[in-house]
Amino acid sequence: MSLPVTAADIRAARARISGHCRRTPVIQVRGEDFGLTTGVTMKLELLQHTGSFKPRGAFNNLLSAPADVGKAGVAAASGGNHGIAVAYAARSLGLHATIFVPATVSPVKLAALNELTRHVIVTGGDYDEAQRACADHVRDSGAHEVHPYGVPSTVAGQGTIAVEWDEQTPGLDTVLVAVGGGGLISGLASWWHGSRVDVVGVEPRGSRALHAALEAGGPVDVTVDSVAADSLGPRNVGDLVHRICAQAVSRVVLVDDGDIVRAQAALWRALRLPAEAGGATALAALLSGAYRPRPGERVGVLVCGGNTDPRLLAT
CATH class of the missing domain: 3.40.50.1100 (Rossmann fold)
Structure with a gap:
């Protein structure tokens, strides 16, 4: 197969x-x-x-996305590294990124995220709760979701x-x-x-x-x-x-x-x-x-x- x-x-x-x-x-x-x-x-x-x-997947996702992806920005849920990569790739490509992370995110990763985007939302107790919040945001805003593995x-x-x-x-x-x-x-x-x-x-x-x-x-x-x-x-x-x-x-x-x-x-x-x-x-x-x-x-x-x-x- x-x-x-x-x-x-x-x-x-x-x-x-x-x-x-x-x-x-x-x-x-x-x-x-x-x-x-x-x-x-x-x-x-x-x-x-x-x-x-993580930037490998983030860049490939964004560079193969529809041409109008920038209108509503991009969004991702992450335990840390994927969000950092998406924020970095989005900034490199001139796109707006909103990143959802759980409360368990490490201080090192949260600091890196805050350097890359002003839109970091800490929500939920684990990655899956952050993913649900991201999905709600994508549904309501029309943002392009950059999924970390799916x-x-x-x-x-x-x-x-x-x-x-x-x-x-x-x-x-x-x-x-x-x-x-x-x-x-x-x-x-x-x-x-x-x-x-x-x-x-x-x-x-x-x-x-x-x-x-x-x-x-x-x-x-x-x-x-x-x-x-x-x-x-x-x-x-x-x-x-x-x-x-x-x-x-x-x-x-x-x-x-x-x-x-x-x-x-x-x-x-x-x-x-x-x-x-x-x-x-x-x-x-x-x-x-x-x-x-x-x-x-x-x-x-x-x-x-x-x-x-x-x-x-x-x-």
Whole structure:
């Protein structure tokens, strides 16, 4: 069965967002620096504009939107990173953005949002409540909604990471990708579907919407309670993500919050990378043993976000 987002869609997205998003670096890391028996390739999307991978999807969404999108502005609901990216993309394109975030948004992300747009609305106790408020605003105002994971244009934009990674490090066997709403892993899995590369999702045990959907055979609501909830916190991945991941993701592994915090500390200690909790979640699968590579397996880890206070990592 064909996927709703194709390699051709991702190539088109790459051409569309060229000049708006960085080609982020890939580094080869010695295993001994992290207590591992083998080296790892890391793609550093925390060095993307706004500190996460999210501008890729935001720019592709806006640049492929109808020509009159600017009349009522754009809107997005977010735990933080997606909203920052949409506000950044909108400002770059001369559009007005209204961003809805839950009360759990981190101070670092809220400050970044307030620098980019005067229209930040803090509402509800979690991402899903902010999403409902955003949907009401879109219905009443006619604004163009930039969904973080539930539409093909966002997914195709995130898939441009895989195109770059293939060029930078050909021959990977497996990539580990943190999962929140699932737009990121859906984009990478869409690009690598049918290839030799296995795409493995990594979720916090307390925020396992994709894991639960794959178990149930369809999207289901989960309870969210994790240190990474501000970036990996949706309760439900939705139909598009489930359809893609059920076909194209090899498996999903779960990690504990303590594993995520230790991965954050390891990235800071060994590489001085200020990864947020969600950004360190993929590495946590290796450090905790939730994912154990085969002998000789070439593993890539996506470090997807860095919007945190480095002073916290130092302690």
